Amino acid sequence: MIIPPLGLYIHIPFCIRKCPYCDFFSEKIGTDGVQDNYVSALIKELSIYSEASSGRKIESVYIGGGTPTLLNPKQIESIMDAIVRNFCLSDSVEISMEANPGTVTENNIREYRRLGINRISLGVQSLNNDSLTRLCRIHNRNEAIIAAENIAKYFQNFNIDLMHSLPGQNLKDAILDLDEVIKLNPNHISWYQLTIEEDTPYARNIPPLPKEDIIDSIYLEGYDLLKQHSYVHYEVSAFAKKGFECKHNLNYWTFGDYLGAGSGAHSKITESNSIHRQSRIENTCEYIRSMNENRISNIYATDDHISNEDLTFEYFLNRLRLFSPIPIREYEDLTGLCFENIRHLFEKYEAEGLVSLLEDKIVISNKGQLFINQMLQDFI
Ligand code: SF4
Incomplete structure (x- = not known):
């Protein structure tokens, strides 16, 4: 990764x-x-x-x-x-x-x-x-x-x-x-x-x-x-x-990292072998009180790692919003997963005219842009 x-x-x-x-x-x-x-x-x-x-x-x-x-x-x-x-x-x-x-x-x-x-x-x-x-x-x-x-x-x-x-x-x-x-x-x-x-x-x-x-x-x-x-x-x-x-x-949208701060903010941080996610409580008074009293752990509502099962979905959930070609290497570098395991899905989309699968990248067609949610269903 x-x-x-x-x-x-x-x-x-x-x-x-x-x-x-x-x-x-x-x-x-x-x-x-x-x-x-x-x-x-x-x-x-x-x-x-x-x-x-x-x-x-x-x-x-x-x-x-x-x-x-x-x-x-x-x-x-x-x-x-x-x-x-x-x-x-x-x-x-x-x-x-x-x-x-x-x-x-x-x-x-x-x-x-x-x-x-x-x-x-x-x-x-x-x-x-x-x-x-x-x-x-x-x-x-x-x-x-x-x-x-x-x-x-x-x-x-x-x-x-x-x-x-x-x-x-x-x-x-x-x-x-x-x-x-x-x-x-x-x-x-x-x-x-x-x-x-x-x-x-x-x-x-x-x-x-x-x-x-x-x-x-x-x-x-x-x-x-x-x-x-x-x-x-x-x-x-x-x-x-x-x-x-x-x-x-x-x-x-390119699955970059972000650090969030403030009540309700989210973070996604890549560590050497996994991706860490945190969300903060949606309660301004409690957020202020916890920070004042140094009860820092109380400001987090969730704090976990994205599982391998969820990584492909999360990557494409963001990346398919962009219409630029998706380098296969980018998927592998940012998720640590192997594209060969999901190649068959993109071969199916190619047969349906939703994408072109080139040697090193996936190109979304105009028709594919209208079927992003359907494609994402396969990754859930
Ligand atoms: S409630 Fe506030 S954040 Fe939501 S749309 Fe209205 S102004 Fe924007």
Whole structure:
């Protein structure tokens, strides 16, 4: 097994209110004191990993949530200082932070850039006020446009998250949303279909979603529009101008390692002969209390090694999201397993027109891109 590149993920689990479709871990924002205590706990956790990362270079940092932009610039500065103090950052490190249009001012955006953040991911989701109201977003169309324009002043590298197939949305509205986002000129767009996740208010009370044939047309027209504007479709829902693919997410999808910090964060770390996974408890108060009282083991919800049976599934679960060819050597290097044991499955997919199996790599066909979930079933 080779040791892959390492990314760092930091979870900020606060939101102003919960959006009804969202299954990410976040809690309603508390008082300033709670956030200060959370940041202190986070900084303490980062210091613990300083030694454990044993000098490995961090290739990307992602501050996600929740809503990281609910922290004030001073709190973000303390986190950034702790990152620089405890880790060895690669010279070309990508440092991304998620931003919610309802929580950013131009001053704050300028500060984020000054603090060393070099990529912003703005959660716009829609530019239609009716859709934004239905999604219970805290921002409106104007605030989203102003936030994107301000970000563009300070960041060459920024992403806009946009959803489609929203409650009550028709083809025209979905494509208009995408067209308007393209006009804001981000060099990366995450354009993804609203899905109903378990245990969310939408799952308990499913809103009226567009019919399948409308959704198919949204995809076809949307892909065309993105292509016309030079966005390359490099992952299931990610589109980037050349050279602006998200390094941090590419590292997940190529089965790289990542260290997580904060309540609800996950880690995957390759050791000499196995892969170690950890998840942290989804409970901000308990996380803060445990860190304060030095009961570090209490912050972990799960702590285990990925079994050989699960490794192939986990590798392809990530890797098949990318449309680039899969080197057979990469599978063997990153899992420590032998491709010959699963060759027969890819020979079957080749006969079905889902892949081409070349001497040293697997190439997913256009048809195969539509059957990724079916292929994954074979690895469970
Ligand atoms: S703002 Fe983002 S993280 Fe928070 S509830 Fe809404 S979708 Fe989820």
